[in-house]
Amino acid sequence: MRRLIASTFASLDGVMQAPGGPEEDPTHGFSLGGWVFDYWDDSMDISAAGFDGKDRELVLGRRTYQIFEAYWPYQPEDHPIARTLNAAKKHVASRTLTALHWNNSTLLQGDVVAAIRALKATPGPDLQMIGSRDLIQTLQAASLIDEYNVWTFPLVLGRGKCLFSETARPSALRLVQSLVSTTGVVMTTYVLAGDVHPEAFPKEEPNEKELARRKLMADGAW
Numbered sequence: 001m002r003r004l005i006a007s008t009f010a011s012l013d014g015v016m017q018a019p020g021g022p023e024e025d026p027t028h029g030f031s032l033g034g035w036v037f038d039y040w041d042d043s044m045d046i047s048a049a050g051f052d053g054k055d056r057e058l059v060l061g062r063r064t065y066q067i068f069e070a071y072w073p074y075q076p077e078d079h080p081i082a083r084t085l086n087a088a089k090k091h092v093a094s095r096t097l098t099a100l101h102w103n104n105s106t107l108l109q110g111d112v113v114a115a116i117r118a119l120k121a122t123p124g125p126d127l128q129m130i131g132s133r134d135l136i137q138t139l140q141a142a143s144l145i146d147e148y149n150v151w152t153f154p155l156v157l158g159r160g161k162c163l164f165s166e167t168a169r170p171s172a173l174r175l176v177q178s179l180v181s182t183t184g185v186v187m188t189t190y191v192l193a194g195d196v197h198p199e200a201f202p203k204e205e206p207n208e209k210e211l212a213r214r215k216l217m218a219d220g221a222w
Contacts, residue, residue, distance in 0.1 A: 002120045006129040006136050007050040007149035009036055010163050016133055017160035030160050039153050039183040049149040050128045052081045053088040061132035062094035069102040093135050113142045133161050141169045147191050154184040170196040
């Protein structure tokens with residue numbers, strides 16, 4: 001069974017919209033695109049978190065696919081990220097696209113949850129999602145994402161599309177790695193760890209002083 005890995009940038013308040021530039025995704029009047037660049041440094045390993053798709057097949061939502069398709073094929077051939085993304089096999093979830101022009105791209109047919117479940121069951125490398133917020137939410141609700149690489153940037157955006165919403169399926173995660181860049185970006189990796197088990201804090205047994213106070217109150221002498 002292949003793993004499905006989701007990698008994304010997020011602000012402290014969970015916004016993941018348009019990290020790469022002002023024109024990347026201005027929907028709903030979002031005007032803060034390009035918010036990652038003030039925090040970039042050499043300690044941030046894109047490849048380790050799967051953002052370059054190296055040795056993996058990509059699973060992309062329509063908007064992310066179109067952003068990538070308009071940019072990466074036109075970068076120099078020796079650009080390391082362009083080289084891996086252009087070469088990777090790409091599976092695209094879309095209800096509206098009928099043709100894909102980026103090489104090695106295939107439309108996922110039918111119900112996307114069923115399509116991803118079937119894809120995970122086929123032989124091949126792990127499947128890598130980058131961005132693709134709506135698709136992340138759909139597949140998270142179906143418990144199909146095995147690993148999350150979330151890079152949390154030290155800023156609050158206050159508006160925009162968030163990584164998770166009220167449709168998210170409650171699930172426990174286990175932290176397997178946490179690194180911090182010199183600019184304060186927290187780079188974390190989580191894997192699934194079962195269901196959430198709500199519990200109340202255990203009540204402390206009252207000591208003798210508390211028992212005496214309760215007796216006085218019960219006797220009306222307080």
